[in-house]
Amino acid sequence: MTRTQNISELQAIAKCIRRHIIEMTGAAKSGHPGGSLSSVEILVTLFWDVMRHDPANPEWADRDRFILSKGHAAPVLYAVMAECGYTPVETLNTLRKLGSIYQGHPDKRFIPALDASAGSLGEGLSIAAGMGMAARSDKSSSRIYCVLGDGEIQEGQIWEAAMFGAHHKIDNIVAIVDYNGIQLDGFVKDIMEVEPLVAKWQSFGWNTIELNGHDIQALQSAFAAAASVKGKPTVLIAHTVKGKGVSFMENNPKYHGVAPNKEEVALALKELA
Numbered sequence: 197m198t199r200t201q202n203i204s205e206l207q208a209i210a211k212c213i214r215r216h217i218i219e220m221t222g223a224a225k226s227g228h229p230g231g232s233l234s235s236v237e238i239l240v241t242l243f244w245d246v247m248r249h250d251p252a253n254p255e256w257a258d259r260d261r262f263i264l265s266k267g268h269a270a271p272v273l274y275a276v277m278a279e280c281g282y283t284p285v286e287t288l289n290t291l292r293k294l295g296s297i298y299q300g301h302p303d304k305r306f307i308p309a310l311d312a313s314a315g316s317l318g319e320g321l322s323i324a325a326g327m328g329m330a331a332r333s334d335k336s337s338s339r340i341y342c343v344l345g346d347g348e349i350q351e352g353q354i355w356e357a358a359m360f361g362a363h364h365k366i367d368n369i370v371a372i373v374d375y376n377g378i379q380l381d382g383f384v385k386d387i388m389e390v391e392p393l394v395a396k397w398q399s400f401g402w403n404t405i406e407l408n409g410h411d412i413q414a415l416q417s418a419f420a421a422a423a424s425v426k427g428k429p430t431v432l433i434a435h436t437v438k439g440k441g442v443s444f445m446e447n448n449p450k451y452h453g454v455a456p457n458k459e460e461v462a463l464a465l466k467e468l469a
């Protein structure tokens with residue numbers, strides 16, 4: 197992989213990742229395109245610019261860690277890890293097939309370079325907090341990044357981890373809430389409102405940065421700002437669009453867990469050309 201801070205290069209990588217997401221879920225005829233597409237810029241900015249990691253040395257002890265707590269968005273993580281060189285690009289389209297390393301949710305048994313398995317929502321921030329504490333006691337400068345869904349944060353365990361992170365001043369973790377406004381079968385505000393979200397995290401003792409989660413430059417600045425905050429963990433409230441980049445998927449709850457059919461794949465790839 198070639199690391200870059202250049203916005204247009206990062207945008208080009210984001211488009212390539214979006215194409216993979218469409219092709220993979222299309223080939224699988226199942227999976228979660230909407231929440232994969234909403235997280236693309238967050239992962240691309242982290243993996244190509246911000247995070248310290250080396251695909252040639254996945255066990256590097258002082259690497260930064262990444263946890264996709266909203267594990268159903270596995271296609272975006274698989275596409276990113278493959279394009280970084282951790283896993284093969286050629287087999288991405290075996291997503292969800294028996295025997296594939298690319299199962300429906302990220303699984304360390306099949307991809308050892310993953311920092312955590314995920315899929316049961318609500319667990320990732322607790323794992324991140326533990327990794328943050330461990331890094332601190334090891335005197336390692338590793339930082340830990342954890343992507344959460346806005347529906348996922350309705351889980352009680354998230355708030356236990358939030359309390360824990362602030363109490364223990366775990367300032368080497370950054371949570372990113374992919375605030376796309378949609379969960380499994382509807383809009384978050386109709387199912388169980390999470391607002392006022394910034395005030396909520398602040399009241400739990402977190403440094404809070406609100407931004408557009410598709411704006412790579414804003415993401416770069418936010419991650420840099422988070423790294424300079426001492427004594428508190430940071431959360432990015434990243435406003436995003438579920439299905440971002442594909443007109444008929446954008447802000448459409450249908451594409452949470454429904455794959456594009458053959459015609460839709462062709463249409464989506466045309467839009468992402």
Ligand SMILES: Cc1ncc(C[n+]2csc(CCOP(=O)(O)OP(=O)(O)O)c2C)c(N)n1
Nearest residue numbers: 231268315316317345346347348378379380
């Ligand atoms: C503990 C648990 N309960 C339910 C599910 C089923 N589930 C998978 S995705 C999802 C909705 C998640 O919504 P959100 O966090 O907003 O994800 P995104 O919009 O980013 O796809 C649910 C309920 C699960 N994976 N784990």
Ligand SMILES: [Mg+2]
Nearest residue numbers: 346347378379
């Ligand atoms: Mg959501």
